[in-house]
Amino acid sequence: MSTPLTREAAAPAPVRPAELDADSWASVLTPRLAQFAAVARHEHVTRAAGELAVPQSTLSRAMVRLEADLGVELFARRGRTVSLTPAGRRFLGSVERALTSVEEAAESLRSDADPATGKVAFGFLHTLGSETVPALIRAFRADHPGVRFALVQNYGEAMLERLRAGDLDLCLTSPIPDAPDLVTRALDEQRLRLVVPEDHRLAGRRRVRLEEAAEEPFVTLEPGYGMRRIFETLCARAGFTPRIAFEGEEAETLRGLVAAGLGVSLLPPPTVLRPGVRELEVSSPRAVREIGVAWLDGHRDTPPVAAFKEFLLRRRGHLLA
Incomplete structure (x- = not known):
């Protein structure tokens, strides 16, 4: 009668990958990556189980299931002592990089939340x-x-x-x-100014009604900017639809266009007064942005x-x- 082969003597049985959705690889493998890295580091299931504080049998089953899911033998086994196969060594490199990335991300989040240095x-x-x-x-x-x-x-x-x-x-x-x-x-709220060229007919005034600029060409921010919506609302309250000559993305660029005589504009006050323009208070309607x-x-x-x-x-x- 023939004698059954032990696992050490028998040729290794081929490992067949479990039926897995491609989208599920991360969710299936992630919980086992730290376990795999610990077994690979110790080359001993019992010592790795002690480090992870899990039963040795649980860890053994997890490694067998991991190999089954991947369809690849990761370990060569001799009792509870194991060594990595060539495939296992390749996989370990990727696992260590993934675990390091997770560790760095967690440390970054903890650092950002620190009350003193976040x-x-x-x-x-x-x-x-x-x-x-x-x-x-x-x-x-x-x-x-x-x-x-x-x-x-x-x-x-x-x-x-x-x-x-x-x-x-x-x-x-x-x-x-x-x-x-x-x-x-x-x-807070910020008063808006009618900005006109320094040689404009209104430039000598300190205060104006917005309707007094109804016939002027306007330079203004592009649609989508909050200031553009405020500008159009104020013009409607003043009883006119503005004639748009130029649209831009930045208030100081618009002031430059005004200084060049290309139109007038309704803008928040500047940090530093720009040469070539006059900034007039608007008395009506109440021109502010909140x-x-x-x-x-x-x-x-x-x-x-x-x-x-x-x-x-x-x-x-x-x-x-």
Whole structure:
């Protein structure tokens, strides 16, 4: 009678991959990667099980199942002692890189949430970037010197999209959006100016009614900018539809076009007065833009984000530099 072969003496049986969806590889394999790396490092199932604080039998079954799922033998076994096959060594390199990447991502998230040294992703309008936002951050960092900022300048709609995508924690925007998925708070308002060339017929005036510029060509921001919507609303209140001569993406560029005599514009006040133009107060209609802060409803703040949000809310009424 022939004697059955032991596992050590027998030729290894071919391992057939289990039926798996391609989309499920990550979800199936991920829980076993750290177990595989531990067994590979110790070359001993019992010692690896002790490190992982799991039963040895559980770990053995997990490695057998991993090989079955992959359809590849990863280990050459001699009792509880194991060594990697060539396929196992190749797989180990990828597993170690994946585990290192997860570890680094987790450490980065923990670092960003640290109350003392964490990070705030903060968006704001271009017109607030030269003076208002630097002053805000300087004042906040007086009490939170280690907090880092990722700053994003953009127009309102683009910032709200990034807020919804999770790229931003908070943003300063205008007009203040009314959306069910966002929480907003009004912080301040900014008076707008009618900007005219220095040789314009209205340049000698200090204050004007917006309707007095009804026949003028306007240079203004492109559609999609919050300031463009405010401008069109104010013109409608003044009783006219503006004639648009030029559209741009940045307020100081528009001032340059005004200085060149190419039209007039309705803009927030500049940080530094520009030669070649006059900035006139608008007496009617009341020409202001409201600045507010927005964040995603239901989003849990990290400690540094919560601290900066509270700081902004305390600045209500005196946000603008």
